[in-house]
Amino acid sequence: MSKIEINNVYKIFGNNPKSVLPMVKEGSTKDEILEKTGHTVGLDNVSLKIEEGETFVCMGLSGSGKSTLIRHLNRLIDPTDGEILVEGTNVMSLDKEKLIEFRRHKMSMVFQRFGLFPHKTVLQNVGYGLEMQGKSEDERNKISMEKIDAVGLNGFENQYPSQLSGGMQQRVGLARALATDTDIMLMDEAFSALDPLIRSDMQKQLIDLQSELKKTIVFITHDLDESLRLGDHIGILNSGKLVQVGTPEEIIMNPADDYVKAFVKDVNRAKVIKAKIIMKNLNDSENIDKSNVIKVNEDQFIEEFLPQIVCSDSNCEVVDKNGNIKGYITNQELQSSLTKS
Ligand SMILES: Nc1ncnc2c1ncn2[C@@H]1O[C@H](COP(=O)(O)OP(=O)(O)OP(=O)(O)O)[C@@H](O)[C@H]1O
Numbered sequence: 001m002s003k004i005e006i007n008n009v010y011k012i013f014g015n016n017p018k019s020v021l022p023m024v025k026e027g028s029t030k031d032e033i034l035e036k037t038g039h040t041v042g043l044d045n046v047s048l049k050i051e052e053g054e055t056f057v058c059m060g061l062s063g064s065g066k067s068t069l070i071r072h073l074n075r076l077i078d079p080t081d082g083e084i085l086v087e088g089t090n091v092m093s094l095d096k097e098k099l100i101e102f103r104r105h106k107m108s109m110v111f112q113r114f115g116l117f118p119h120k121t122v123l124q125n126v127g128y129g130l131e132m133q134g135k136s137e138d139e140r141n142k143i144s145m146e147k148i149d150a151v152g153l154n155g156f157e158n159q160y161p162s163q164l165s166g167g168m169q170q171r172v173g174l175a176r177a178l179a180t181d182t183d184i185m186l187m188d189e190a191f192s193a194l195d196p197l198i199r200s201d202m203q204k205q206l207i208d209l210q211s212e213l214k215k216t217i218v219f220i221t222h223d224l225d226e227s228l229r230l231g232d233h234i235g236i237l238n239s240g241k242l243v244q245v246g247t248p249e250e251i252i253m254n255p256a257d258d259y260v261k262a263f264v265k266d267v268n269r270a271k272v273i274k275a276k277i278i279m280k281n282l283n284d285s286e287n288i289d290k291s292n293v294i295k296v297n298e299d300q301f302i303e304e305f306l307p308q309i310v311c312s313d314s315n316c317e318v319v320d321k322n323g324n325i326k327g328y329i330t331n332q333e334l335q336s337s338l339t340k341s
Pocket residue numbers: 013014040041042060061062063064065066067068069112222
């Protein structure tokens with residue numbers, strides 16, 4: 001069973017979404033629907049599965065439906081049609097009490113625009129979810145201070161959100177989500193307001209945290225580098241439609257359409273493509289010159305061995321972690337893989 005399963009979800013915003021649904025199902029585009037009916041298509045027949053312990057990144061241009069999608073997961077938004085299952089439970093079947101319980105203990109969320117309480121201090125904001133979980137003040141403060149420390153806001157715990165910069169407020173939101181220790185974390189552009197150095201640092205922290213805690217994270221961004229760095233799988237939305245889901249390598253190597261191509265065209269391919277993705281396996285390697293090869297590990301990124309291969313004009317022999325030969329990459333193929341799209 002997948003941790004999260006979304007089946008044929010449609011979301012239409014407007015006065016009478018149900019009346020517009022048949023048109024959407026028959027294939028009218030978002031623009032047509034808006035023009036003819038004044039309704040906005042938020043999501044158009046989205047289905048996907050997110051597995052326990054993975055980081056699933058959702059990418060797409062502004063207005064493509066990313067926030068709408070993530071908000072269906074904790075039912076801040078109800079679908080016009082389709083179902084959302086979390087650990088096999090249809091979230092639409094939760095009554096008021098169960099939904100509150102579910103939001104407090106199952107999922108935490110970092111909002112795109114922080115969502116902090118202006119009249120609570122940093123410490124109180126971070127401890128809010130814990131308060132809702134019924135934890136004592138001592139316990140709340142202890143956990144909150146740990147998380148405030150983790151996001152680098154030590155010393156600011158008694159300040160109010162208005163006294164902080166945007167990036168600092170975003171970190172308060174992140175600390176609050178971490179504090180509740182739910183096994184699903186929803187992060188809507190959680191790092192977008194941070195400056196590059198802190199952003200990179202926070203990405204690193206999230207990766208470290210993830211390798212230890214193995215939470216299920218749904219992370220929204222419109223930054224391709226961030227999604228490649230964080231995502232086990234990436235889903236790409238265009239006008240409410242999910243146009244491609246794949247691993248970072250699959251998205252880079254086989255973009256499904258022009259929209260995805262536009263996203264990946266400027267990516268530094270050497271940084272994200274691993275040796276095993278482009279190697280020819282042994283059966284197809286018979287004609288490759290093996291007199292001058294350099295061994296590389298199958299999980300190494302191209303950038304790690306590219307200079308050496310190019311300078312010595314050799315081919316790559318790709319091995320697994322036990323040293324078994326898995327395949328070969330010729331010098332020429334290595335270089336052309338960097339420009340293909
Ligand atoms: N409450 C709402 N009422 C009407 N239309 C909405 C509402 N929320 C979202 N929409 C529409 O749904 C579409 C998707 O919006 P959404 O906020 O999910 O985009 P997004 O991908 O998160 O964009 P951004 O990157 O700018 O945050 C947009 O066309 C938007 O106009």
